[in-house]
Amino acid sequence: MTVSIQTRGNIAIVTIDNPPVNAASHAVRLGLQNALHQTSQDDAVQAVVLHCAGRTFIAGADITEFGTPSQDPSLPDLLTQIETASKPWVAAIHGTALGGGLETALVCHYRITDRATKLGLPEVNLGLIPGAGGTVRLPRLIAPEHALEMIAGGKPVAATRALELGLIDQIAEGDLLEDAIALAQASGARPIPLPLIERPVVALSSQDKWDGMIRKVKAKARGQNSPIAAIKALENALELGAPAALVAERALFLELRDSDQSKALRHIFFAERATAQVGRIKGVAAAPLSHIGVVGGGTMGAGIAAACLLAGYRVTLIERNEEAADTGRDRVHVTLDQSRKRGVITLAAHLQAVESFQVSTSYAALSDADLVIEAVFEDMQVKIDVLTALEAEMRPETILATNTSYLDINEMAAATQRPSRVIGLHFFSPAHIMKLLEIVVTDSVDDQTTATAFAFAKRLKKIAVRAKVGEGFIANRIMSAYRREAEYMLEDGAMPWDIDAAMRDFGFPMGIFEMQDLAGLDISWAMRKRLSATRDPDQRYVDIGDKLCESGHFGRKTGRGYYDYTEDGRAHHSAETSALIKDESQRKGITRAHISDKIIMARILDRIRSEAAALLDQGIARCADDIDVVMVNAFGFPRWTGGPMFYQSRPG
Numbered sequence: 001m002t003v004s005i006q007t008r009g010n011i012a013i014v015t016i017d018n019p020p021v022n023a024a025s026h027a028v029r030l031g032l033q034n035a036l037h038q039t040s041q042d043d044a045v046q047a048v049v050l051h052c053a054g055r056t057f058i059a060g061a062d063i064t065e066f067g068t069p070s071q072d073p074s075l076p077d078l079l080t081q082i083e084t085a086s087k088p089w090v091a092a093i094h095g096t097a098l099g100g101g102l103e104t105a106l107v108c109h110y111r112i113t114d115r116a117t118k119l120g121l122p123e124v125n126l127g128l129i130p131g132a133g134g135t136v137r138l139p140r141l142i143a144p145e146h147a148l149e150m151i152a153g154g155k156p157v158a159a160t161r162a163l164e165l166g167l168i169d170q171i172a173e174g175d176l177l178e179d180a181i182a183l184a185q186a187s188g189a190r191p192i193p194l195p196l197i198e199r200p201v202v203a204l205s206s207q208d209k210w211d212g213m214i215r216k217v218k219a220k221a222r223g224q225n226s227p228i229a230a231i232k233a234l235e236n237a238l239e240l241g242a243p244a245a246l247v248a249e250r251a252l253f254l255e256l257r258d259s260d261q262s263k264a265l266r267h268i269f270f271a272e273r274a275t276a277q278v279g280r281i282k283g284v285a286a287a288p289l290s291h292i293g294v295v296g297g298g299t300m301g302a303g304i305a306a307a308c309l310l311a312g313y314r315v316t317l318i319e320r321n322e323e324a325a326d327t328g329r330d331r332v333h334v335t336l337d338q339s340r341k342r343g344v345i346t347l348a349a350h351l352q353a354v355e356s357f358q359v360s361t362s363y364a365a366l367s368d369a370d371l372v373i374e375a376v377f378e379d380m381q382v383k384i385d386v387l388t389a390l391e392a393e394m395r396p397e398t399i400l401a402t403n404t405s406y407l408d409i410n411e412m413a414a415a416t417q418r419p420s421r422v423i424g425l426h427f428f429s430p431a432h433i434m435k436l437l438e439i440v441v442t443d444s445v446d447d448q449t450t451a452t453a454f455a456f457a458k459r460l461k462k463i464a465v466r467a468k469v470g471e472g473f474i475a476n477r478i479m480s481a482y483r484r485e486a487e488y489m490l491e492d493g494a495m496p497w498d499i500d501a502a503m504r505d506f507g508f509p510m511g512i513f514e515m516q517d518l519a520g521l522d523i524s525w526a527m528r529k530r531l532s533a534t535r536d537p538d539q540r541y542v543d544i545g546d547k548l549c550e551s552g553h554f555g556r557k558t559g560r561g562y563y564d565y566t567e568d569g570r571a572h573h574s575a576e577t578s579a580l581i582k583d584e585s586q587r588k589g590i591t592r593a594h595i596s597d598k599i600i601m602a603r604i605l606d607r608i609r610s611e612a613a614a615l616l617d618q619g620i621a622r623c624a625d626d627i628d629v630v631m632v633n634a635f636g637f638p639r640w641t642g643g644p645m646f647y648q649s650r651p652g
Ligand code: 3H9
Pocket: 020, 021, 023, 056, 059, 060, 061, 062, 063, 064, 075, 076, 096, 098, 099, 100, 101, 103, 122, 123, 126, 128, 129, 130, 131, 132, 134, 270, 273, 274
């Protein structure tokens, strides 16, 4: 039964059981409506406890129903009926109460959670706003400033914070359901609290603060409509009466639900959850992992070590000498400290991570490791030397992974005694924050190694995308292609700041030249030098990046790159870069001509499309959706477009 009722004395316990996340599907809404009817009619019932089976309270409306004809009862209607029930309803919330789930909890007369519960209105991330009264009821329960943060920001709050805000009434001390029943019993003796819809809105603490918050939300929206609609809905909630605000909320919700942006965001939501469904490893058991080795304590290696520690693994970091080992250890400790301060881990988990971490200068410390990830200098011979030296110290079944961004992992695997246990794990920097992980399968890798890599990614809470071996795999290959196109445009008539501005306008958080200045121009310079011997002499080659590097302009870290940087960190147009670019156009006999923002973006998108088509043809990328996921998560391709493939496949 999707919704069932049991009684305990004079308390009815209504249980929703709709795996995996108890979404408020049509069956759930119908079941709840019946339960409301039955419990209202039953004189023996004094109060109702609403809870969910499985891992979570209602995680929202059923997104798969969007785009299909709506079926009664609608969630808003059902919630109005619960809110005005003749008996008090207590929401017993565990896991996550999200979107329509939190809206359901808001119409219950009491809310109790367990300590690990999270509550939020993440609709904005799907291009929506709450559509079942959330924008109208929330500012009648908690301060509108906090309501704005939750609705326009979309981030859930922890139970302790929810209690401080007044969003919930109680955190269970013991068993959640038992405490909820006790709360329901106590509530029977009290008058039913006034429905939120009949209460006035909570007063703003300061108009100035509110105005400032609105400005920030608008600035951060960068072309996405839903945060702007969230502001509008909240303004309605504060200015109109509740009935009119509810009508306005519903109209805004429906308009957004049918918009291209929401369709695109829903596409990415499901695409991100489908990347791990790789046919070959279906049903293949992953090898258990507990001890992870990381070789190389630079930014990347230390970030990978921290990511593994944050996921609860035992980690050994290897460096070549004591001094480098100390630096690597410090880097990891700084990251763990920051994660503690940001509330990513509890104090106990922090202490556990520190205890599970060791640094060594000897590969022998990895003799019982289950997985070793090398993150040393990006050079084939250096990496082969590390992998072969490592395997001399390790058990034969230990998986060897390389974090290379570009190099041929087939060649690396072939140089070892265990080619079937060698795989690519390409992290993005900062490795403990960036969600994407490319899992690069070689020609010789076995299915268990691949399945283990996917299970490892899941434990790290990463989005794992399968790639095959090929220069730059998926992410860097596409990025290199549109970077090349952007460089052609420098010679053809644009300046770096023109291209960056067009990309920002399109919705990227930063343009390609700002990004390179931030990453350091020397890294791609080294790669270009490595490839120079094999480069097709007939291929157009832009020397501007090389010439900047030859003058020691490596980007932000040297104060100069495509841009000049002042001490306060601000970027300025560089007269020197500008002159260099014009000289290069002249040297090549190119007549510079203005390139509009529209053409800039058309050329970039076109280049992405052709490179993506090649990746699909060559089987390096599994499907177009994976490419969307990669581009959104690696390089900030605007999520609300659905990624480049979805964006370009839309009609019109
Ligand atoms: C809304 O509520 C609108 C209302 O305001 C107004 C209505 C009128 N529907 O993420 P996972 C599936 S909008 C359908 O891997 P986790 C998901 O596709 C909604 N399906 O698990 C996956 O399927 P599969 C507002 C959903 O433990 C499976 O569940 N709510 C929904 O890592 C497991 O998902 C949200 O935006 C859904 N709502 O994380 C919350 N949610 O196994 C969206 C999930 O076939 N959901 N599925 O691949 C989440 O954030 C996460 O799923 C959650 C669990 C945190 C709940």
